[in-house]
Amino acid sequence: MAKVAINLSTGALQQEEVIVGIDLGTTNSLVAYIHPEDRTPIAINDQGQGTIVPSVVHFTQTGETIVGTAAKDYLTTDPANTIYSVKRLLGKSYNDLGGHQDYFGYKVIDDNSEGLVKVRVQDKFYSPIELSAEILKELRERAEHALKTPVNRAVITVPAYFNDSQRQATRDAGKLAGLEVLRIVNEPTAAALAYGIGLDPEEEKTVAVYDLGGGTFDISILSIHQGIFEVLSTNGDTYLGGDDFDRAIINHWIQNNELIADTVNQDKHLSQELRLKAEEAKKTLSSQQVYAGTIDGKIDCHLERHTFETLIAPIVARTIESCRMAMADAKLQPEQIAAVIMVGGSTRVPMVYEAVSTFFGKQANNSLNPDEVVALGAAIQADILAGNRKDILLLDVTPLTLGIETMGGLMDSIIPRNSKVPTKAGRQYTTSIDGQVNMKISVYQGERDLVKENRKLAEFDLKGIPAMPAGFPKVDVNFILNADGILKVEAIELRSGTRQEVEVKPQYGLTDAQVEQMLLDSITHAREDVSTRMVIEARTTAEQMIYQVERFVEKNREHLTPDEIALTTANVQRLKEVLGTGDKDTILKAVDILEEQTSPFAERIMQISIKQAMAGKKIE
Incomplete structure (x- = not known):
């Protein structure tokens, strides 16, 4: 007997599971879906709360989590426990913040490394992925409540300038929120889709998407050719809005x-x-x-x-200057732009609309709600993926995620499942031990966080890396997947030019049933996998910290006082003791204590080193 789903909110028969479109924004987020009867995209307004969900997470003293409008009230009364603008931290290290860390009213942890940032709330440590997952959970629950049906799959949008690490972090946040993220779509692409641009495979045009939100601004120039969106250039300011x-x-x-x-x-x-x-x-x-x-x-x-x-004239002028730079990068003149699309609530200001229309020499298109346009476009993309738009050709996609093994036996995704074929993606890695001259590259296929749960495809050694201190070598690992499904993996050490590559056939004889089982396992074990990953990452951070601090003390003993050495040794010992606890927060707290304690004399010794290096040298 076949099962037939009924949408209780509309009474309509549902032939397929709902796939939602999500705009995960810096200031506000929202979720949209395609109405099953008239096939139009609609932003979900659950219980009349409004379509917009402020991207704010508040942690109460009792450990409860509040998300959205209610959390916003705590921004001034309890800023240390209220997290906002978490999108700015996604996929970033402390060094990436470039001095903007004071922008945040909460504690962003500086672990003095290239590792991803952590946020400390009371005695717990959260990654931006976990915090973003809280916002996505709220959106998912609102969608489920409004549609009266489970929501397990989504398309999520990101800025066009997001790098691979930031895109992967967004996918991971979706996974932690219990969502299978079918596709990560560029926000300007979603906005264009909402306006119907790119839906006709015969259409060829170049459009500009001007996106001025609450806290960020970006301008993207898109070329649309046979349903394929290419970002020609992007410009903007992540601290302007x-x-x-x-x-x-x-x-x-x-x-x-x-x-x-x-x-x-x-x-x-x-x-x-x-x-x-x-x-x-x-x-x-x-x-x-x-x-x-x-x-x-x-x-x-x-x-x-x-x-x-x-x-506001100087602020608007800055955005127009960004438009000028984006056009120069794309090597285009304003008259070559077929349409200008306005995105973001701040584009409602008449002066903004007039300035953009004047610059491009044509009336900008703002007929759709600028707050909702990205989510509406994401819902259209979701509808395409669901196979409900027969007039649109979907390119072949990868059935399962392809990645490599990193420290602690973790799977680091390079090409996520559902990526269009052909495709190319890469990440940069480094060594973890001084003098390391070889690096093993192990290639895996699957959706689980631990490589032992995935399928191994290939393995090779990158040999001949110059012997350097840990963290100095820069190794680019690139995955190139061609239209025939042949995967080439190459590793290049950038300083020396050392290169190694391997070719594998990614079909690997997997049946549809095996692929489905791997996907099902990844959803069933999502929370458990993410929890395990976070403990392993905390341990890896701690082990690296112990290694670096012990080497540092050994090399600089003559510049340290007996009390500093004794306290450092005690804190290192404490960190070694908690490594086996398996408690992420306990490990990270011990790392934080050691970091805070050693930072002052690390800076002092750096100053001594600089003075010694400069002694007797004439400055030209």
């Missing part, structure tokens, strides 16, 4: 009311009031010429549109 408009208004009011900026910043209640008023003024001035308001009847919050436009 509508929040800067609000800040300009607040500074104007502080000046006009002769307030002291430092006093306002210290008064959390007043600063929150000003921020909310500024946001209200910005929205009002999109449709009216004057905004009038006060705080407690004392602080005048009057603002006229022309004053507002004067305040």
Whole structure:
């Protein structure tokens, strides 16, 4: 007997499982799906809460997790335990933050390495993947509640400039939230799809997607040819957005009311009031010429549109300069752009719309809700993957993820499942031991986090790496999968040019049933796999820290006091003791203590080394 699913919210027969489209944003996120009857994309508004879910996660003192609008209220009252803008941290090391770590009101851990950042909340350590998973879980639950059906599969969007590490981190977050991520789609591509661009395989055009959100801005130039989207260029600023408009208004009011900026910043209640008023003024001035308001009847919050436009003119000019640079990189003139698409809530500001339309010499397209357009496009992509749009040709895709083994027996994905064929992807690795001259590259296929649960395809040694300290060699591992399904894996040590490659046939005789079983296992064991991965990663971080600190003390003993040596030895011993606990947070806390304790004298010894190196040398 065949099972027939019924969508209880619409009463319609459901022939297929719902695949949702998710816009995981820096400031706000949302989820959309294709209505089963009229086949139009709809942003999900669960219980009238609105389609937008603020990308904010709050941890209560009792360990409870609050996500979305309710969590936003804690941004000023409990900033240390309220995480925002986590998308900025995805797939990044502390060094990648480039001095922007003070932007965050919570503790971002500096482990003095190239490892991915951790966020400390009370005595627990969270990766950006875990935090993003909390937002995705909330979106998934809202979708399930609104549609009255399980939601297990999704398409998630990312900025066009996201690198491989950031894309993989987004996939991992989806997995941890209980979602099989069928495809990672560029946000500008999703926006174009929402406007119907690229759905006709005969269509050939070049479009610009101008995306100004709450905290980030980017401009992407896309070439669409036979249904294939190619990013010709991208530009922008990951620390520029509508929040800067609000800040300009607040500074104007502080000046006009002769307030002291430092006093306002210290008064959390007043600063929150000003921020909310500024946001209200910005929205009002999109449709009216004057905004009038006060705080407690004392602080005048009057603002006229022309004053507002004067305040934000330098910010808007920065975005137009980015457009100019993106066009130069794509080697195009504005008249060669067929359409300009507006994305992000901040594009509702009339001055922004006018500036973009003027620059490109044509009216920008903003007929769809700019907050929802990316999620709507993701839902269309999901519908294509579900096979519901017969007019669209889907290119061949990889049936299972391809990757290599890294420290601790973990699987590091290089080409995720469902990637279009042909494709090429790569990652950079380094050595973990001083003087290491060989590196074993083991290639695996499968969806599990541990390689022992996946299928081994090939193995080879990259020999002849120059003997250097751990972390110095740079080894690029590239996977090239051609249209015939032949996989070539190459490893290159960049400093010496040492190269090795192997060719494998990726069909490996797997039956459809075996592929399905591997996928099913990956979903069934998702939480357990991610938990195991995090413990292994914590152990690896700890082992590297012990190795580095012990070498450092041995080499610089004469510059350290007996007390510093004794305390360092004790903290190293403590870290060695907790390694076997299998508790991620306990291990990372011990790493954090050792890092904080050794940082001051590590800096001091670096200064001594610099002075010694400079002694007697003439500076030209």
